[in-house]
Amino acid sequence: MIEDLVVAFLTRYNYYMAVIIMLIGLYAMIAKSNLIKKVIGLNIFQTAIYLFYISIADVEGGTAPILVPGTDVVYVNPLPHVLILTAIVVGVSITAVAYALAIRIYQSYGTIEEDELLELGSERR
Amino acid sequence: MKRWAALLTVIVVGALLLWAEGDMPAFGDPDAPAHAHVAPRYIEEGAEETGAANLVSAILADFRSFDTLGEITVIFTAGVSVILLLRRGERL
């Protein structure tokens, strides 16, 4: 039983790692009060997803999918790399927008702590 | 309160993912379905068909180039977003 688990873990450890990193990011996104930390959490979350995708692509003994002369070269699956390239760009874009928003919030409210922002918001009501 | 909500979310999401990960094909398994369906053609014929040795580029700029168009639209959108949010006092 334990052995099975260990084997399961050892053969899939990077999926598990990706999951753990995802969870860290997700926790930060929800629980952190500082808006910048939320964005950092968001980045961690996304990075973990990249890791997940890249793990999917891996083939044992494979090399980067750039053709080299030779017949029995094993290449890793190129498709997830492409997807993740796209996802990275999306992540960068979202981060940029998030920081821009955070900057504007700081300019308008003078703080980026969510608790204080909520208080300020309710006072104005 | 918020912390507990976050923790709960994390636990649920984590449990789901870990549950699924147990069924995943082993890391690096060359027989995984992911490598069996669409990918082989990219690897075997992609270079000849597109003239690019870099298969990632071949897919990025040819097979799935529409994704890439979407992608630079995303980044363009982000650029305009930042302009819209932050730039002041100028035209544009």
Next chain:
Amino acid sequence: MRENVVIRTVTRLAVPFILVFGLYIILHGSSRAGGGFQGGVIVASAFILIGIAFGLDETQRRIREKVRTIASILGISIFIGIGLLCILFGANFLGYAAIPLPLDTPWVRGLMMEAVEIGIGITVMAVMTSIFYDVATKEEGE
């Protein structure tokens, strides 16, 4: 920091190399590791470095702003243009093979991919720089 001679000198020396490296990455996308995104970001980093080292000079920025905007439009336009060109020659959108060049199909494809990568590179470079400048600029009166 504005007065830091070391940083300015190093920047002056490094920027040409960064730019060349970035262009190399963009242009070698189809045969070696590289591509429009990566190269574009590298080129952008050169401009960002200039901004950090020399300050966001107002006048300089005005010129750059126009260039950046045009560049970002240009990049996407190259991409869309190639796609529409393919339609014009009777293929589907982005069906590079239809473009009548006196070359074999893989070569045409490769060439078009290269053009697309350049488009991507230009846009990414322009937008990244633009984002950096916008985020780094303080609001007036602050």
Next chain:
Amino acid sequence: MISEHLPILAVILPLVGALTVLLAGWAERRYCYPVAVAVLTIQFGLSLAILREVLRGGTIHYYLGDWAPPWGIELVVDHLSAYVLVILVFLSLLSCIYAKRSIGGEIDPQKTVAFYVMFLLLVVGVCGITVTGDIFNLYVFLEISSIAAYTLVASGREKKGLLAGFNYLIMGTISACFILIGIGHLYVVTGTLNMADLARLLPPLYDSTIIHVAFIFFIVGLSIKTALFPLHTWLPDAYSHAPSAISVLISTVISKMGIYATIRILFSVFTVGFIVDHLPILEFFAWVAAIAVIAGSVIAIAQTDLKRMLAYSSVSQMGYIMLGIGIANSVAMTGGVLHILNHALIKGCLFMVAGAIIYRVGLRKIDDFKGLAGRMPYTCAAFFIAAISMIGLPPTVGFMSKWYLTLGAIEAGEWFFVVVILASTLLNAIYFWRVLEYAYFRHADAETPELESRVPVSMLLPMLVLAAGCVVFFFAVSIPLGIIDAAVADLLGGA
């Protein structure tokens, strides 16, 4: 020659339009608006042409780069896509027309250019989602429209809009990440990203936990996007603090886009075989939707701010549509899909009215609306018609969707849902009638401030068009029904 390229043009046109607006605005800021309207008008014609093509020749497949799927990306336009596309483009057009004057007081004039560019980019994303047949492509376009939406929500002068935008961004990104995780898991087990290919490859794998988990992540992610109760937390702030034209846009276009994506994933990727026969997941979905219908309405009753009330009403209405889909027989689904049209008309109109009231007299609290009908007769008339349609009374199209939903629930033997659908009528009546009573049957205590002399035509016309639409589609309901029947048959075809 053009006709075979219509699907891709539906994505490219607004993108080129966005670039054109940027250039035009660079030359002269006031050129932006006419260019944007012109682009959207052409886009509307284009979407109608697509609809005609689909009605004439059935589903359109378009292989990008001439690569056959699953290797390349495929655009698929079936009846549902074409139907949703026409609605969304039409609403975008109207809210763009509406934006001209309404953003005057809400957005810095320097930002006008970027605003319209953003507006068109949002349309790019939305149109991309409706026509694509590839799940990763769907994700990319989802992000385009989402980023545009986050920014547009925060683009106004109102400070709270920023916070609303930020929260929307966080929730939206969680949702997008969930969808990305779902896509990854599907790719792991199938090796493909094409929707039709996935639908073909999935059935033997239905027992795999990976599929189940992927499904859950898709559904949760999409539910956040559609703001299905209890994942709606971002919605009220985003809707109520955005500039009015953007409230209109996101309440109609973005929410419908989420619904469309949900239907696509449920029925075109996982197919009826999975969601109905294999797992009782739709049953669960329907229950959540039913709770959303009631909870959204109840919270809406408690609101004092008109835009906020409308926002919670949206939560309830999204539940309505989802309920129709969750019941999953053809009649109820017809009701749900018809309600997409209905809700787009209604909510567009109502948010336009709310914006016009703010524009004209600067009021947003319902208690301040005393005697408003006398001062803004056309606006209040539009509100009245839209409210009637929301309550579901004839002669408005709201009646038709309610008819189908109820009939579908009866056919399914789900008496509880029948009660929910009918009870929501009453709840809707309560909160809308309160507004109408204030507007029509109370005298103003004192003279409320008059910000502008009158509501400009560019704001009045779109809302009257939408209000008229509510009535017209009651009598001409056979037009959308013809499309919807085919769409529903497509979706349930696998059963």
Next chain:
Amino acid sequence: MATIHSIVPACAVLVPLAAAVLILLSRRHEKIREGWTILAAAANFLIVLSLLPQVLAGDRVACTLIELLPGLDMAFRVDAFGMIFALVASGLWIVTSIYSIGYMRALREHALTRYFFSFAVAIAAALGIAFSANLVTMFIFYEILTISTYPLVAHTETEEARKAGRKYLAYLITAGVFFLFSVILTYFLTGTTDFQPGGILAGTGPVILQQILFVTFLIGFAKAAWMPLHGWLPSAMVAPAPVSALLHAVAVVKAGVFGIVRVVCYVYGIELTAEIGMGTLLAVIAGATIITGSLLALQQDNLKQRLAYSTVSQLSYILLGVALLTPMGITGAMLHVPFHAFMKITLFFCAGALIVAAGVEYVSDMKGIGRRMPVTMLMFSIGAIGICSLPPVCGIISKWYLVLGAMQAHNLAAFLVLITSSVLNILYFFPIIHTAFFEEPESGREGVREAPLSMLVPLAITAVGSVLLFLAPDVAFLRLVEVAIGELTGVLP
């Protein structure tokens, strides 16, 4: 029995609607606006009248407007029973219009455009209900009627009026929901919603479902003000008198009972209703409402409230007549629709005249008012006598048939209820007449004169009309009822 296709029924509905639009357009010109109202009322009555010969000949006039949903048309079909309701509604609209103008001018009421607009829409809806060929069409106009009469109820915009308006809507929209449910369930069970003389529901669905459906139909027709769903009617009396007169004595409440009769006779069919025991249920409800309504009317001091409770009670006459499920009973019920309308509208007109001319709203304030306003109170007496089923007013005819029906059904309880109710009617009406004519007037009423002619003439017309209907019942209504009964029982005249 032939079916004639004609657009005339649609015209009857569209004319008031067109008038409503014209009223809205001419909102700045008082005279023109009122001119449209009268013109439309007259035209409308003529249109309805033009259909009369065909209907009397046993033909039906049908008109399909538009196919709403597959198999569900928005369609009109004029039969004898619908004709009765349409004649009453359109005919009384003319007098009420004239009366309204006088009433509103005398009280210098506000928002008259809204008033006349809503009024015209309400009439259109009433005609739509009368002519509707199926449940869906009926539902559509039923809801339009609800919405369009709300502004009339809440017209004065006082807190009381708004409250009454809310109550009105709360009852009627809830009822509408039940009605909608019933329509959809009917459609689900039968695949159609057309009215058929023999009913459409027979042989579909389990009995329990049909029983539940019957109950939801009844709740759906809360406009019929049967107890305990009558609460909206007395509070709606805050509306101006012409509204109370036409809508709450004629159009709205009659639409409710009309609907119930339609459902019993044309959806369920007499036999099925009897078979599933729902006739008894309806009879019990109706009987209880008759007695309780009368008793409650006794306690009211506000004249319009008393009339409202009287309406509640009288409406259930019609329900009781139908519930007896005998030809005679149904004849009585159908006859009572127009007869009660004529009598009750007279009473409400008089109540309005009292308000305008003397500011009197309470029975206790009416001492000696008959000496100051003899015409008004004379007409009031005629109406009251009619309601009490005494000659020479038409009320006795319908009552006669109802009693015959009760006997035909061997229903002693119904018989007793009818008799008791007549006694109660006398008990609550005669004190009013007594107070008005025979008690000493209070001081300060010396200057009180009759109401303006524009009010007096209409109420005289309706009062005389109710007497004429007694003298010559078979001019129109009795013959129409005979046609309808013939159709229902399969025996054509």
